[in-house]
Amino acid sequence: MHEQAAGIVAGLGIADKIRLVSGKDFWHTEGLPGHEPLMLTDGPHGLRKQAGSSDHVGLSDSVPATCFPPAVNLGS
Structure with missing residues (x-):
């Protein structure tokens, strides 16, 4: 599973990586095509x-x- 996650992250551009850690709102991450937002x-x-x-x-x-x-x- 670690290798799969590393492969997904390696395929993302810097803007997409920033979207994943910046959040859509206080409780949700940004979603990306093929990746649903996470609720925290x-x-x-x-x-x-x-x-x-x-x-x-x-x-x-x-x-x-x-x-x-x-x-x-x-x-x-």
Whole structure:
């Protein structure tokens, strides 16, 4: 799989590579012909996805998701 990914990246021009890492909006990468956009999430100990109109500070409602105990509990 690594070789396949390396081959795909090697075939991209610099402008396409920049599109892949710059993003279409706060939660999605740019798509390229033959490559669907990726949806990204955040959350250090689970997943978080904002529903509807998203904002950069996380004030909008989020879709319910699994949350794992924070790593700080390992030290206690």
